[in-house]
Amino acid sequence: MNKQIGKVNKKVIQLLNLDYKEELPIILGDTNIAHMKRQHEEDYEKYGKDISNIVNNPTYVAKNPNQGSIEYIKEYKINNEFVLVAVRISNKGTMFAKTLFTMTEKKKNIYLKNGYAKKYE
DSSP states (O other): OOEEEEEEOHHHHHHTTOOOSSOEEEEEOHHHHHHHHHHSHHHHHHHGGGHHHHHHSOSEEEEOTTTOOEEEEEEETTTTEEEEEEEEEOTTSOEEEEEEEEEOHHHHHHHHHTTSEEEOO
16 A cells, blocks of 8 residues: 655755656555565664654755665664665656665765755754
8 A cells, every 4th residue: 555655845856956846745655665674674663653754854865876766864863873765756757765774874974975965954
């Protein structure tokens, strides 16, 4: 079953200089959840319930230079972890949350230094 967990909002479109005409709904489907559980089981168990919050209230947003996906990154200060939810558009024009995993602070800093990531304030 697919459910909407957020939208690619105007702020993200402007920050990442995306060429979307409107705010696109972000969908989370059963196949996406199955992928997350299979590829990043521990991260999904810990943060899967927060996917909607990560997408709607990120600390940073980034555009992946290789896949072109939009990455929503949330900092959890309690655990000093950065959780990334990658969203990608399908061939039919639907935005899907494709994966979720934790990333290191070092990698987050590289994203910022290289200009991929922007602070979402």
